[in-house]
Amino acid sequence: MHYIITFQNTNLAIKSERILLGEEIEVTVMPLPQKIRAGCGIALRVCSDAISVALERLDQSDIEYEAYTKTDNQFERYK
Amino acid sequence: MDKTQIIYFDNSATTVQKPPGVAEAIVQGMERFGNAGRSFYSLASDASMELYLAREEVARLFGAEEPLHVAFTSSATESLNLVIYGLISQTDHVITTKCEHNSVLRPLYNTGADLSFLDLDHTGRILRENLHLLLKENTKAVVCTHGSNLTGNITDVEAMKIFCDKHGLLLILDISQTGGSIPVDAAMADFICFTGHKGMMGPQGTGGIVCSGSKGQDAIKIIKTGGSGSNSFDRIQPRAMPDIFEAGTHNVHSLSGLKKACEYINRETVASIHMQEMEVTRKFIDGLKEIRSITFYGDIEETFRLPIVAINVGEEASEDIAFRLWDEYKIATRSGTHCAPLLHKHFETQGRGMIRFSFSHFNTREEIDTALEAIGEISCTI
Numbered sequence: 195m196h197y198i199i200t201f202q203n204t205n206l207a208i209k210s211e212r213i214l215l216g217e218e219i220e221v222t223v224m225p226l227p228q229k230i231r232a233g234c235g236i237a238l239r240v241c242s243d244a245i246s247v248a249l250e251r252l253d254q255s256d257i258e259y260e261a262y263t264k265t266d267n268q269f270e271r272y273k
Numbered sequence: 274m275d276k277t278q279i280i281y282f283d284n285s286a287t288t289v290q291k292p293p294g295v296a297e298a299i300v301q302g303m304e305r306f307g308n309a310g311r312s313f314y315s316l317a318s319d320a321s322m323e324l325y326l327a328r329e330e331v332a333r334l335f336g337a338e339e340p341l342h343v344a345f346t347s348s349a350t351e352s353l354n355l356v357i358y359g360l361i362s363q364t365d366h367v368i369t370t371k372c373e374h375n376s377v378l379r380p381l382y383n384t385g386a387d388l389s390f391l392d393l394d395h396t397g398r399i400l401r402e403n404l405h406l407l408l409k410e411n412t413k414a415v416v417c418t419h420g421s422n423l424t425g426n427i428t429d430v431e432a433m434k435i436f437c438d439k440h441g442l443l444l445i446l447d448i449s450q451t452g453g454s455i456p457v458d459a460a461m462a463d464f465i466c467f468t469g470h471k472g473m474m475g476p477q478g479t480g481g482i483v484c485s486g487s488k489g490q491d492a493i494k495i496i497k498t499g500g501s502g503s504n505s506f507d508r509i510q511p512r513a514m515p516d517i518f519e520a521g522t523h524n525v526h527s528l529s530g531l532k533k534a535c536e537y538i539n540r541e542t543v544a545s546i547h548m549q550e551m552e553v554t555r556k557f558i559d560g561l562k563e564i565r566s567i568t569f570y571g572d573i574e575e576t577f578r579l580p581i582v583a584i585n586v587g588e589e590a591s592e593d594i595a596f597r598l599w600d601e602y603k604i605a606t607r608s609g610t611h612c613a614p615l616l617h618k619h620f621e622t623q624g625r626g627m628i629r630f631s632f633s634h635f636n637t638r639e640e641i642d643t644a645l646e647a648i649g650e651i652s653c654t655i
Contacts, residue, residue: 202503202504202513203501203504203513204311204321204501204502204503205310205325205513205515205516208318208322208324208325209325209340211322212322212325212326223313223318223321225312232505233503233505233506234500234502234503235504235505236318
């Protein structure tokens with residue numbers, strides 16, 4: 195299972211990718227799901243094993259985000 | 274022409290010799306980058322990451338804690354235009370100085386704002402103790418250079434900042450000549466406008482704005498709008514650094530080169546680079562003192578200054594001497610007025626200009642010896 199993390203803008207998405215890669219957390223850049231927010235943009239995908247550590251690290255960096263799970267093509271807010 | 278035969282002393286215009294790897298980074302970027310911040314596949318996300326790493330490296334150079342407080346533009350001129358037009362209106366009063374480059378002066382004139390100019394002493398140093406005399410009820414900002422592109426004098430920015438903070442004014446700093454040459458700290462001013470191709474030794478077409486505080490940022494009128502890669506259905510540009518100064522596709526290839534140049538400076542350290550630059554500058558100044566008919570402009574006895582020396586020889590026009598240096602010795606300098614009209618008026622050199630020698634980290638003592646010999650020979654023939 196994967197989690198999707200979205201941000202206010204692409205700059206914060208890339209900054210977050212940089213932070214998580216620095217912590218050796220596996221992260222994948224993906225298109226921003228249009229059901230979450232329409233428009234251009236990117237989001238990050240993190241596997242379930244790493245999601246807690248990833249979000250904790252983003253919290254420590256004062257980065258605002260929204261985390262979702264995806265089931266049957268529906269997105270559910272995780273945090 | 275064989276570039277190795279040229280002695281290049283016009284580094285205040287642009288540095289030609291760049292640190293190792295800068296040119297390669299640009300070429301490699303052109304071969305591997307998609308559009309930064311626009312998509313998810315590796316070509317695009319690699320470009321996005323490279324852009325972020327470039328911000329990190331510039332932030333490190335200027336002591337900014339947050340890389341996203343660095344916005345990229347095409348030049349210091351564009352940066353100054355964005356900040357000045359974004360903050361200053363015709364109902365405002367602005368204090369600036371007679372040292373300024375046209376990249377500061379012309380945008381300021383164009384705003385229609387009421388302008389006051391800090392005067393200079395006989396060496397071209399800014400009389401910043403007169404700041405309080407120029408203060409008005411509607412003074413909004415002080416806009417000044419961190420270091421003169423002509424005299425090499427360095428501005429006492431610390432005193433300027435204290436004054437601005439005391440009176441609630443914005444401080445907008447032009448670091449075109451000082452970035453990469455002397456220490457610059459993001460906290461020195463509210464808006465720091467830099468260029469990438471001079472002392473920072475990156476490619477032309479790069480520059481930016483460092484804005485670490487919220488002062489002025491919330492009220493700034495956003496001049497450039499367009500694609501930002503996010504919030505696409507909003508009619509307005511996202512109101513956060515760096516988006517308030519950025520729109521459209523970034524010049525990531527060149528910014529990759531700038532990143533490489535900043536890595537070099539951060540590794541070598543600005544203090545070490547400045548020491549090296551001042552060694553050749555001091556040797557040049559001391560050598561010139563032994564040659565007859567040299568007129569210096571600037572506080573040449575000051576040790577904390579930029580590696581810039583402006584002179585005239587006898588009563589000759591500056592362009593005649595600069596052309597002879599090039600034609601007979603292949604020494605590249607800059608004559609004329611250097612886009613600093615008020616400074617030339619101050620020194621009464623509007624009619625003849627000055628010859629400016631500006632040195633870089635890569636100039637050598639041997640090149641200085643050659644130049645001194647050349648100037649000595651020329652001075653004997655006039």
